[in-house]
Amino acid sequence: MAYFDAASTEPLHPQAREALLAAIDVGWADPARLYNQARRAHLLLEQARTEVAEALGARPDEISFTSSGTQAVHLGVLGTLHGRRRAGRHLVTSAVEHSSVLHAAGVHERDGGTAETVGVSLTGRVDLDAFAAAVAGHDTALACLQTANHEVGTLQPVTEAAEICRRHGVPLLVDAAQTAGRMPIPPGWSVLTASAHKWGGPAGVGVLAVRKGTRFRSFLPEDERERRRVPGFENVPGIVAAAAALRAMTAEAAQECSRLSALVDRIRETVPKIVPDVEVIGEPVDRAPHIVTFSCLYVDGEALLTELDKAGFAVSSGSSCTASTLRPSHVLEAMGVLTHGNVRVSLPRGASAAEVDRFLAVLPGLVRRIRQDAGVE
Amino acid sequence: MTEVTQPALTIDALGKKCPIPIIMLAEQINHVPLNAVVSVLADDPAAYTDVPAWCRLKSHRHVGSYELPGGGWAIHVRRNY
Incomplete structure (x- = not known):
């Protein structure tokens, strides 16, 4: 059987499998506690955070782990919009973003916000002029653009889009699900999302990176975990395996x-x-x-x-x-x-x-x- | 109003899923004279994208897509060759 569906999920990397099995044995305790086993889990979690941060071009304290790439997008989009409510209520996305972005936009609209999708060329590349015009709107609070399209592979002009956003003081959420571990992350993002099982990590781990200085406020009930950005007990073994896979994939990329x-x-x-x-x-x-x-x-x-x-x-x-x-x-x-x-x-x-x-x-x-x-x- | 030419042929593909409306169009476009218009009636959302895409691939002209009162569209195609 030839498996040609890596864009849905990449098979578990052998090094991730090894790390997962080891971490299940030693990284099961609650990393927020103070006894020996907990400190070990905490150490594993923070090592993984440092490695993932380095591979994605972020600082460790900018990285939060989520339960999936989809959850990272939902929290990233809605948390940034929530944090910037006073700046505006308008959300700009390309028309070819992953459904998680478009569904988060739908929630924002039902909550009284506005959302706009920018069209793409016949090859699926976002219309940068139209994107710039949308970002320039006085009420724009957030723009979203993927690094590469999940269905057709087209790379988006993220570096140019980030420069446009920077000029207008609008944060840019970059969905790197299809390229993280395969290609360098383009610079200029304010919020970055990715999914571990797309780079050979296990299912159940996503990444939400929020650049220092970006206003962000979770819209969910308060929780102390992951810098208050993601609720719930971290999947430490999964995160350790995700970091091992990202390290291995990046080295081979x-x-x-x-x-x-x-x-x-x-x-x-x-x-x-x-x-x-x-x-x-x-x-x-x-x-x-x-x-x-x-x-x-x-x-x-x-x-x-x-x-x-x-x-x-x-x-x-x-x-x-x-x-x-x-x-x-x-x-x-x-x-x-x-x-x-x-x-x-x-x-x-x-x-x-x-x-x-x-x-x-x-x-x-x-x-x-x-x-x-x-x-x- | 030069655009809305009376269709020389109407293909009823209502209730049919893509690619059937496109197959019907490809079979029947040569039944009309050059520059005549074929109207494809379809209600599969895929047809709304696929008929114009077929025109682009086959170098025929997509004239326009008009919503039908009962749902779906009349998608007009001009035979170019």
Whole structure:
């Protein structure tokens, strides 16, 4: 079975597994207490915090651990808006942010705030002029932009967006879920979010970093943990494993990501040559190293995923028929690209050239058969 | 009002999920003369994005999408070749 769905979750890194098993034995006690076992858990937690901070370009005291990337986004968006209530009530996001950002925006609107989504190009890159105009609004309290799009891999102009935000005194929340551990974090963020299981850590650990000087106030009931930003007992073994995975992934990133990126290039170049009526989506060069997405005309995305699964390939799709909702992916809609017959291939660490070649060998036949079954000439 | 040409052909794809509306459009676009307009009636939200995207890929022209009183859209496509 070839696992090509790293953008959903990266398999647990061997070093994370080792760290997790060790930390379950020694890091189980409450890190907020004062006895020996607790001090050990506290030490492990703070070591992990220092390592994660260093890998993400933050200070340890700026880092809080959450229970997921989604929770980091929810707390980051709503906590920053809460902290800046007097500055304004307007939230600016790109139209292709992760659903956690858009759902947090929905809560903000129901609470009387306003939210605005900025459109993207055909390749999924945010319109910087429109973004700048939205940020310049007198009531803007927060802007959000992802480092790379989770469905099509397009890199966003985060450095430029951060400069725009800085000029207008508006904090920028950067969602680095798809690139943390794979690419350096672009500078200029005020709030940074990430998810450990996307970089080979375990599920159940997210990161919320709040830059010193950024106004932030949790909207949840008061809790002493994680600098009052995140409620609840820390998952110390999970956090230790997350830090080990991030350290390992970051150390391998330069070499491994350029290898995966070459495989993505091979898919991007080959698919249109061997499958008729196909559109490869997203930025061809300014993209995350491991993600490639294409849509096949006249093909039911669910049928294609099922056939690929039978042929031994785990991939995902933004087509509506494969999602829990009736709507197609908001990302593909915002880009104005074909939403049906959509396949996202995202390569995990260690994905082999042989697996990619086998994928390219079986794909044309599967697409042809599905089209024939649908009566397409 | 030069834009809203009377369609030469209406394809009823209401109740049909993508890619079926697109398959119907591809099959039938050549049934109308050059520069004539085909109207695709569809209520799958995917069709709202996919018909214009198909036009871009196939170099036909998406004229406009008009909401239908009962839900869905009449999506107008001009045959270019």
